[in-house]
Amino acid sequence: MDVVRTAIGLMSGTSMDGIDVALIRTDGRGFIERGPFLGVPYDAEFRGRLKRALELARPLRDRNERPAELREIELELTLRHATAVMAFLESFGLAASAVDVLGFHGQTVLHRPDEGLTIQIGDGRELARRTGLSVVYDMRANDMVNGGEGAPLVPAYHAALAAKFQQAGEAVCFVNIGGISNLTYIGADGRIAAFDSGPGNTLIDQWVEMQTGRTYDPGGEIGGRGKVVHSLAERYLDSPFFRGNIRRSLDRGDFAPLRPDEASLEDGARTLAHVAAASIVKSAGFLPERPSTYVVCGGGRLNGTLMAELSAMAEGSRVLSAEAAGFDGDAMEAEAWAYLAVRSLEGLPLTFPGTTGVAAPVSGGVLATP
Numbered sequence: 001m002d003v004v005r006t007a008i009g010l011m012s013g014t015s016m017d018g019i020d021v022a023l024i025r026t027d028g029r030g031f032i033e034r035g036p037f038l039g040v041p042y043d044a045e046f047r048g049r050l051k052r053a054l055e056l057a058r059p060l061r062d063r064n065e066r067p068a069e070l071r072e073i074e075l076e077l078t079l080r081h082a083t084a085v086m087a088f089l090e091s092f093g094l095a096a097s098a099v100d101v102l103g104f105h106g107q108t109v110l111h112r113p114d115e116g117l118t119i120q121i122g123d124g125r126e127l128a129r130r131t132g133l134s135v136v137y138d139m140r141a142n143d144m145v146n147g148g149e150g151a152p153l154v155p156a157y158h159a160a161l162a163a164k165f166q167q168a169g170e171a172v173c174f175v176n177i178g179g180i181s182n183l184t185y186i187g188a189d190g191r192i193a194a195f196d197s198g199p200g201n202t203l204i205d206q207w208v209e210m211q212t213g214r215t216y217d218p219g220g221e222i223g224g225r226g227k228v229v230h231s232l233a234e235r236y237l238d239s240p241f242f243r244g245n246i247r248r249s250l251d252r253g254d255f256a257p258l259r260p261d262e263a264s265l266e267d268g269a270r271t272l273a274h275v276a277a278a279s280i281v282k283s284a285g286f287l288p289e290r291p292s293t294y295v296v297c298g299g300g301r302l303n304g305t306l307m308a309e310l311s312a313m314a315e316g317s318r319v320l321s322a323e324a325a326g327f328d329g330d331a332m333e334a335e336a337w338a339y340l341a342v343r344s345l346e347g348l349p350l351t352f353p354g355t356t357g358v359a360a361p362v363s364g365g366v367l368a369t370p
């Protein structure tokens with residue numbers, strides 16, 4: 001019998017909207033029992049600090065390099081994660097002693113897979129000290145050392161969740177619409193193919209924030225009042241990224257924001273929702289086959305305009321929200337980081353040739369004990 005551990009996953013994604021905290025019990029293999037979830041949003045001031053961290057990271061060429069200001073932001077990020085863990089335990093009446101491990105993603109500040117460089121800030125040793133818990137962190141690095149792109153990593157968890165589709169003889173595709181979107185296809189035979197599919201919410205968020213000061217388009221209502229400006233959409237969809245399935249992972253900065261005077265607020269939001277949906281469908285063309293079901297997770301599933309576009313374009317396939325498929329679309333990435341932490345402790349692979357392009361399945365992550 002494999003050891004079942006209680007793990008908490010901590011995800012601060014490319015949208016930089018907050019820390020997702022989720023608990024699961026798992027053996028790192030087929031047994032998964034999903035527990036509670038808490039989203040801890042960042043305030044505007046700290047979001048500004050994270051944006052500054054992206055600027056500070058841009059010239060870096062060594063993943064361990066930390067100019068003084070970046071180190072300060074890293075410490076603040078780490079302390080916010082420690083506070084989030086404490087708030088989570090308190091909210092759900094859990095004792096720290098009931099938790100075996102934390103899976104800590106940190107914040108990606110630079111991702112240049114073609115240069116073999118991926119930088120996440122977040123100090124795992126400090127988090128272990130502050131929480132008194134074991135922490136597995138830096139889960140992307142070993143994949144890159146072994147020739148992978150260091151992302152996406154969630155597919156190993158998607159593959160475990162897909163068991164019920166496999167049992168029904170169905171191929172399924174998980175679509176995660178975060179700041180960037182990514183796809184995980186799992187065939188009826190368990191074959192796995194995954195990659196980033198294009199811009200997700202980041203372009204929409206940047207546009208709406210630039211025009212209104214709000215940080216996203218709630219429900220996709222703003223976009224719902226606009227029309228698609230095809231010349232602008234084509235500028236994104238003509239990107240060489242969609243012409244071949246060569247580059248598997250993206251950086252938040254790979255697609256430039258719209259310029260302020262290029263569209264009305266509504267048309268810009270609608271056009272970028274269209275771009276997000278069309279990117280998914282274009283990239284899905286590189287999957288081994290058309291899946292019968294798309295399961296949509298991440299914040300983008302709450303953008304009704306984007307979802308309507310996606311359902312219209314994904315003809316012949318069912319488009320389900322994560323909830324309709326029996327999962328939690330907000331918690332999934334944090335749950336994945338908990339799952340990966342347990343796999344790391346077990347020395348099991350986190351990534352595969354079909355996910356990050358790594359030469360052979362490899363494990364990863366660094367363990368910090370309190």
Ligand SMILES: Nc1ncnc2c1ncn2[C@@H]1O[C@H](COP(=O)(O)OP(=O)(O)OP(=O)(O)O)[C@@H](O)[C@H]1O
Pocket residue numbers: 011012013014015016017176177178179180181200201202204205215216217218219220297298299300302303304333
């Ligand atoms: N009610 C809503 N209506 C529309 N969009 C929403 C809503 N709630 C969240 N979003 C969008 O989802 C985004 C957050 O999504 P999510 O938390 O999945 O991203 P992430 O984990 O940061 O990204 P990634 O998967 O790229 O790391 C927000 O920035 C916003 O654009």
Ligand SMILES: CC(=O)N[C@H]1[C@@H]2OC[C@@H](O2)[C@@H](O)[C@@H]1O[C@H](C)C(=O)O
Pocket residue numbers: 013014108111118150151152153154155178179180181182196249250333
């Ligand atoms: C380098 C990095 O942080 N990439 C993120 C980003 O956000 C979505 C997409 O791009 C994905 O590749 C990845 O995150 C998820 C959690 C992953 O690794 O599966």
